Amino acid sequence: GAGVSQSPSNKVTEKGKDVELRCDPISGHTALYWYRQRLGQGLEFLIYFQGNSAPDKSGLPSDRFSAERTGESVSTLTIQRTQQEDSAVYLCASSARRAVTRLNTEAFFGQGTRLTVV
């Protein structure tokens, strides 16, 4: 597909269970981002990948959260032992960040995964 694809679109899970969220970025985009958006609020930065390395994981809320990326392709965000406070929309974005100038260009977002922890 031409855009950023996220799956699943919706996920309902029981408190304490692990969940895995997937993001397929636009082909050729080296930069990939995960954001969290709680209901009615702004976007909270979680993690950034450049290629398959994650230079900044400082936004991950706790050690229950982890993410990985395969090459310049698919990324998965894993939340272990989910809590009700983890309920939110998790948004993935990719961009063709220009490494030489280090200037961010337009970010392309997926439709997000709405996670509900019951």
Add this chain to the structure above:
Amino acid sequence: SQQGEEDPQALSIQEGENATMNCSYKTSINNLQWYRQNSGRGLVHLILIRSNEREKHSGRLRVTLDTSKKSSSLLITASRAADTASYFCASTSGTYKYIFGTGTRLKVLA
């Protein structure tokens, strides 16, 4: 918090009127971008303004940037019901992060 702020938080106008929303950010920037979000899902890029630009137009959108005040505004002229959405600014600096504002919820009444 790293987040910028937008005001107003919510705006309700009649179709045909202009809508203005403002964004403030905290650090020096390379560029500032505006995004639109429908129904709390994916964001769509609207316009990018570089730090050395003061004003930019795209269709019915007009963006201004005042780096001395660390602020930007988005004007939507001749609004339509289909413009109903949340609007976010995102600043980018020497780092890789897009720092998003808290958003303005715009409602255009037909």
